[in-house]
Amino acid sequence: xxxxxxxxxxxxxxxxxxxxxxxxxxxxxxxxxxxxxxxxxxxxxxxxxxxxxxxxxxxxxxxxxxxxxxxxxxxxxxxxxxxxxxxxxxxxxxxxxxxxxxxxxxxxxxxxxx
Amino acid sequence: xxxxxxxxxxxxxxxxxxxxxxxxxxxxxxxxxxxxxxxxxxxxxxxxxxxxxxxxxxxxxxxxxxxxxxxxxxxxxxxxxxxxxxxxxxxxxxxxxxxxxxxxxxxxxxxxxxxx
Numbered sequence: 001x002x003x004x005x006x007x008x009x010x011x012x013x014x015x016x017x018x019x020x021x022x023x024x025x026x027x028x029x030x031x032x033x034x035x036x037x038x039x040x041x042x043x044x045x046x047x048x049x050x051x052x053x054x055x056x057x058x059x060x061x062x063x064x065x066x067x068x069x070x071x072x073x074x075x076x077x078x079x080x081x082x083x084x085x086x087x088x089x090x091x092x093x094x095x096x097x098x099x100x101x102x103x104x105x106x107x108x109x110x111x112x113x114x
Numbered sequence: 115x116x117x118x119x120x121x122x123x124x125x126x127x128x129x130x131x132x133x134x135x136x137x138x139x140x141x142x143x144x145x146x147x148x149x150x151x152x153x154x155x156x157x158x159x160x161x162x163x164x165x166x167x168x169x170x171x172x173x174x175x176x177x178x179x180x181x182x183x184x185x186x187x188x189x190x191x192x193x194x195x196x197x198x199x200x201x202x203x204x205x206x207x208x209x210x211x212x213x214x215x216x217x218x219x220x221x222x223x224x225x226x227x228x229x230x
Contacts, residue, residue, distance in 0.1 A: 004157075031216055043158065043203060043220040056217055091157050098216045102148065105157035 002026040004106035006092050012112045016081050021109045023075045023092030031098040032075045034067065035105075036060070036088040043091065049075065050098065082113045116141040118206050120221025128229050133194050135224045137204035138186040144208040147180060147187045148218070152201045161202075162189070194228045201225050 145166040150158035205218040
């Protein structure tokens with residue numbers, strides 16, 4: 001069964017460092033998302049991406065965050081200068097039909113900022 | 115924006131019993147309500163969903179009901195098994211006037227423990 005894959009599974013970084021989280025969405029999907037889950041809290045929407053541009057973003061997704069689809073298969077989330085409060089599990093998701101379709105989630109990348 | 119509240123936060127049942135998890139939502143424009151199961155160290159997995167033109171949907175031991183008037187929906191698991199133990203999340207999605215591409219708003223999650 002097709003699945004969304006994410007790397008790394010766990011990354012530890014120092015505050016102020018840049019981090020890139022990578023995702024390979026399901027191959028025929030056109031809509032891509034990042035969500036995050038701080039330990040013990042809700043899963044929160046960060047950003048959606050369609051047709052090579054951001055279609056929606058939350059207030060969490062400030063100038064420190066960016067997304068990119070560099071090569072037609074990968075979908076990346078970059079955090080330019082990490083803060084302690086960026087420590088969370090980051091989930092990538094993809095959908096074939098966006099509003100009309102199911103979201104399929106990857107297993108997540110755990111980011112720990114020290 | 116949409117707000118989804120989920121109860122209870124923890125639920126403990128004996129194997130074979132039923133489990134019910136309830137969610138309320140705030141945005142009457144929401145029209146899609148999925149339920150996700152999250153096992154330890156894994157991402158959320160869709161287990162069942164319902165759209166606002168349907169009041170109930172069933173898939174083997176799992177069912178979801180939707181009351182649009184009251185803006186609440188529930189997950190029902192019958193004949194629970196230890197492997198049903200996980201965190202369950204409800205979510206809601208609307209079309210935000212055509213600007214949303216599938217953004218989900220999640221509830222807080224329910225930790226379900228099924229004791230053998």
